[in-house]
Amino acid sequence: MKTPIVFLIFKRPEATEKVFDVIRSAKPEKLFVVADGARYDRANEAEQCEITRAIVDRVDWDCEVFKNYSDVNLGCAKRVSSGLSWTFKQVDRAIILEDDCIPDPSFFRFCEELLERYEDDERICSISGQNVQFGRRRTENSYYFSRYQHCWGWATWRRAWQHFQFDRAVWERVKAEQLLKDILIDDRAVRVWHKIFEVTYSGEVDSWASRWMLSCWLQNGLSILSNVNLISNIGFDTDSTNTDDTVSPYNNMTRESLDFPLKHPSFMVRDNQADDFTQKTLYNYYPTLTEKIHKRFKKIAFWSSNLF
Template structure:
């Protein structure tokens, strides 16, 4: 790793958490990307403390001390997760042809950057590949190669190309057509008992303020994602101050780092890792059981108070 010098631009998405922003920035600084593109949302009107926190997070970017072109896309008003991330990444890919993307709570292992750069180079002109993930929650299942192909993807540390992002639509206007078509079964969109169908219904009807489900649908429809054989991202942002990752008991809150060994061992064929799909389903089942457990405990508590 000592001879590796990162050449790929890094996009850094921040908001109002200077503590986690500082930790992730420190790892980016070690990688010394030649170009850093920073996306930041504005403070929420109903949260007076956001103004100071957002300013503190942005101030961390001023600590770039290596040869690096820093570009910023800061919003003065709060756009929310969906509009801010999607518009920010539109800006990124209007500026560069490929990028490594990290959010302010996604702490990368040092080998993450080299993995991304090698994958971006290897599959740059292969339109079958849409997305490269840094997170792997199923490391025990991958042994023979350095990475695998999947119909699923993760956005805790990832990278892609402009040619892939150009297919993204944050409003998924095409969803009603896809929902009724045979693509639903052909592309395995309806998995885990129709869970994705409901999610995309909610996204289409603007009931969820997010950007990543739309990207998952885009990847599923147009190609494949790549997962490393070990987990290269630790989410350091679980807790009450997070926007989405608020549950510290989430199974993903304690993912361990793994170090990727180079040179990479490449798969011989473009085969989707079916173990990955089965394991995702098992995780969803386990989380469902946990939800039922919480509901049952709450009902028992109410019963004890009544009687």
Template sequence: MAKQLETPITFIIFKRPHTTVKVFERIRQIQPKKLFVVADGPRHEREGEAEKCAATRAIIEKVDWDCEVIKNYSEINLGCARRVSSGLDWVFENVEETIILEDDCIPHITFFQFCEELLEKYRNDSRITSIAGQNAQLGQKRTDYSYYFSSYSHCWGWASWRRAWKNYDLHIKLWQEVKKSNILDSILNDSKAVSYWESIFDSIYENPMGITWDYQWTFACWMQGGLNVIPNVNLVQNVGLGADATNFNFNQDVSFINLPTEAVEFPLKHPPFIVRNLPADRFIQKTVYGATRLDIFKQKLKKILQDKKIINC
């Protein structure tokens, strides 16, 4: 991209300077005029974490282009759920729309233009809740256009508007009513998928400050009948699987992680219809939201609750 990016970038960081610097260098290539930085604080019982957080934040000081850098740094550890959600609350109090990257999501350079153009195109279309950079179809082309529409809101590199984020609720207070009304049946039309998501939302409803924020975002999008833009090629590579991972720290082959990226072609070919791609969504439910991830989610949540009991004793 020859010109500076007009759309504000939101960069969410924590304690991984080795991945943060890779994402930062990609951001530097497009030189956004405004950069919001959201950082969680260290867990002081974790040896060396304060130093890792400091080294990660130091990368932001390397901004060497004309850019307004606006920081929201927590000095205490809020945890993933509270830090990301409160950080995005803060960002959307300041701007109407933004492109969002976490510290382990490395975008293809065309990701930024893709988001910027579609943020403008669907700015006032309440049917669309987000624009994703991730495509987890494992090489399957789902459309002849540049993107398709999905019920799933992939968050490894994405963009959205204040009008959509205002429906976000970390505590998913509507869940009990939604569950009693069998609303998920009409959204998913798949009994196994319904069971999966009921288990997820039950756990979050009981422990909203647990391990994640993005399932609540999926819930918010579904409760508004929203659709999400998914590129026809993968635009973001997640490199977060490893010892320092917060939500992914396990030794298993997860096929949708660390996928290579490729360029999206411009000018974009816009689909002439706004309809969910059901075969693509069924594939995502099976591949991304399968039983393995549900088991991992429950194991992580159980460990956090056990740790809390130890701390409270």
């Protein structure tokens, strides 16, 4: 495969090995490995980091391997964003996988073909194999356009990543000018994302992905999302930075394969219905009381069914 792959790793050797095996099957010509350092106050974490990094040394195909390993713990937001900035100083496009996101093999061809097709189209910020529609689809096309930049298995270009903004100052301007209302229209979505960005830029939540989302919205950028789910996130556990709900329907979702040749949409129109569903489900971080009760009963039912 001609397109470089960025592999984001930390301290989970079992998950890392599973993703690495899929990368090995794709045989990229260039592999960029970005690793964070251990936290000084976590027992055995340094050892786990070393074991995880050793997995990458098993590259057994014709491949240039570039390593960006931190000696100290930078945290998720700074480590991922600095690693991607380092990557895009060297290449103009890349496919990006975290250590807990297992792709279907068709994911690589999907990204590679669309990275080429939309390389000069400034309207598109990213391509992702993460589909959270649970079978809902409006067309027979291979993908649709969205305002959401999903990052469980994705790809982008240097031209898009140059718009990434880390510092809080950009969020302060968005608040001052009330731009979320212009972007999202829906008042509830505005309230949800205002809270998301507030906890992100205050440092309460260690997220690069929320910063990337806002950076793309401020460019009026769209993403391309596969019309079937190509990625299983196996990282929903207590070791995860931001995904620790093992009962979540997004935990280890079933992967499907895409058919080729790809069926391209005739028009570049955002799928508002799909985005509305995503906002009300995946991004329903601050549910109403009724929704909280419903979610609680679902968890009780899940645990009860697993007792017998």
